[in-house]
Amino acid sequence: MYDVCIIGGGVLGCAVARELSRYSLSVAVVEAADDVCCAEPAAGGIVCAARTLAPFRPAAAKYAATGEKMFRAYAAALGVPYMQTGCMTAFFDDADGARMLAVNARRCGVGCTELTGEEAVAVEPALASAHILRAAYFPNAGVVDACAFVYALRRNAERNGAEFIFGFTLSSAEFTADGASLRSSSGEVVEARRVVNCAGNGGGQVARALGDFIYISHRSGNYAYADVPSRPSMPVFFERAGYVSPDPRGGYFVGADTADCARTVPEVTGAPDARRALRDRAGLSAENAAGYADVRALMRGGDLYEACGKSPCVLHLLGAGAFGITVAPALATAYARSLRAEKRADFLPVERGIVRAAALSAAERNALASREPLYANVVMTDPYVTEGEIAEAIARGARSVRGAARRLLPGRAEPDARFAEAFGRLTEREGI
Template sequence: MYDVCIIGAGVTGCAIARELSRYRASVCVVERCEDVCCGTSKANSAIVHAGYDAANGSLMARLNVKGNAMMGALAQELDFPFLRNGSLVTCLREADIPGLEALLDRGRKNGVTGLRILSREEAHAVEPNLSDAVAAALYAPSGGIVCPFLLTIALAENAAVNGVTFRFDTNVKEIRRENGQYILETGQGQIKSRLVVNAAGVYADVFHNMVSEDKIHITPRRGEYCLLDRSAGGHVRHTIFTLPTERGKGVLVTPTVHGNLLTGPTATDITDREGTDTTRAGLDEVMEKAAQAVRDIPFRETITSFSGLRAHEDGHDFIIGEPADAPGFFDAAGIESPGLTAAPAIGVMVADLLRDRLRLQKNDSFRARRKGILRPADLCVEDRNELIRKHPAYGTIVCRCESVTEGEIIDAIRRPVGARSLDGVKRRTRAGMGRCQSDFCSPRVMEILARELGIPMEAVTKCGGASRVVGKRMEKGGQEGTAS
């Protein structure tokens, strides 16, 4: 029996878990996948939004601005990459400048500071690769970029170190309230908890509607992206948006904290909550729309494309709190953009609600700081060589594109809430994230995973479940042989 069971180990669930670990409580995060950061949190624009988009007075606006303000200190505390590179919202016609002004006004009312409108000349001066069509831009200096994987992983690791339990490969099938507590039926048995937090992304309506008659409805809104090689990463310095429409913030062009160039997303409402496939039409749309505000994007340098699902709730605002008819069940639902930005603030808000409900005491042994995976490439030569002398694995480069050493991969697997799949290693270390897309390093990473986890190569997966990568070679006649 837990005090709190959080459904979903995305950035929202992990932020809540981490904030909750400041208090003395037994907390469990249940996740259907094999790792944290496997849903919406892993496939998005990786933007820390300034906060001018959300409607004045909305929860979204408040938590966006608060989360943005928290991000810098949190990045220091938990050691994940975050850069305040500033955002530019461009408009392509003089006639649309009032739209920028409206956005500026909305932003100021939301409490966003530093906003100002740049003339055509000013905009092109700060961002030379803007297309000629750009007539003006709203500049938001507090806009930033973050690594969504490392943010989520940092939150999860820190939560785990402070006592939170993570249960992976655990799919919640049913939730019911019995005798003042919640019972979660999962693929891995029953979990009992006094309180439940619903941070289930595109499935949040499913869980909410299991316990409440006040129904909510989430539409998976697919966004497709193209990610370009680091050779293209310097194409723009700021995050470039075009004037938003009712369908969202449109296709953006942005550098990533790792130096790649990211373009996307589209916005297509679908019904399949697992519909993370890309489409030819979608990728064509990304390339076409990205080129409206930014010229000469070298799409030849695309190294991968992907799609993510936004958890779009009909009311288009975050739903945070306890439904009237489901005491002890707390939603963190409808967390679509700017959910990544807002996550630290959502964490605090939900943890406060839970603390007050359970009258939780402070956890005196809470450790706020967490160190990320040591990157030898960041060290001076002397320190790097000292490290290699002590741990020779830091002298073997496994991923040549991103210069990731065996030492980093071992660290990623051994640390709390460690990697258990190729994608888990990739998200933590960037091995396989580069221009060859794991072509060269995947056999080596699989070997390290097999060795560290004590499993055969055939059991190593790309991303858990049935995503096994290789099988045994077959004997003659197509029968699977023994290790030959």
């Protein structure tokens, strides 16, 4: 029997697993898919507490304010590059939007400066053609590769003893005096003293399997990866005109056309309304747009839902909507501390990313290849990928070509046939 079983290997589930692994607790994560970060591969990676301030979502704001402050050190320990770019919310009229944001920011301890239009352009020159009148600037915000962050959380949790059980779709549960017996749709059983529901979009169904009724609505979002020639250096949210944000893997995210929806992922449109609004209202052109679509789970009021179930051994952490990455470090830390378990002396806090041959000098590359011959076998030249890197992605949990590509290829680069062939050969060699 595990001390804690987490349902869902998204950013919240992986962060909770990682923080619990600091303590003398046995931890399992059950995940329906074959890898973590399957539900959020396209997340924008904006770490910005201000996203919880207008409209004000008090539960999320509490964790987002702390999460934003701790993110730089947190990501550094996990070996994930974090760019503290700052973030801006821009207004085209002189009404109270910027002031309201600043008031809420002060209330929550989120760093914020109110700017005039001219001051905003001085901070972010890409806004020169936007004709904005006021802005709220959040200097502590930044951007991270969301999936790299989730992969690193998983790896660190695993290295510290947490177990990840993939292909386990929770379908029912029975409660005993000691905890819960969780059953998957294929009949596998996992027992745990405590259960944490971090199932994101599937959180409502998981709640029902745990005997609770939680109403979750879903919102479809159409976004685009694009080139934005004016090259803003930070995420900028425009009043009623979408947003643009630098993608740490190259290019920009442009969003978003949203609508309430059923659970299915909507048709990909390339966010034409968002791109038109950015062009017409903010004067920013988004070129070479490649669209993607996603669905977010929202609670009533859009706030984070953090509550016990009917059984006191169940905790639901749902509705992280547009701010899951921002709140995850603080939320997971608070939950892990609340269990008051003994700290482990042998916890390994530091993680390193996959060694990238392209980033090494010729001498370093040769030395690596003579130590580990797979690094001598080049699979792709642009971007540069060797078999050694694919083998390392597999060792870190990639179970599909897509999973390996997401760990190794930047931005919109696609794996080619040689990449897929090497992945197939190396997984076979490992008996996976």
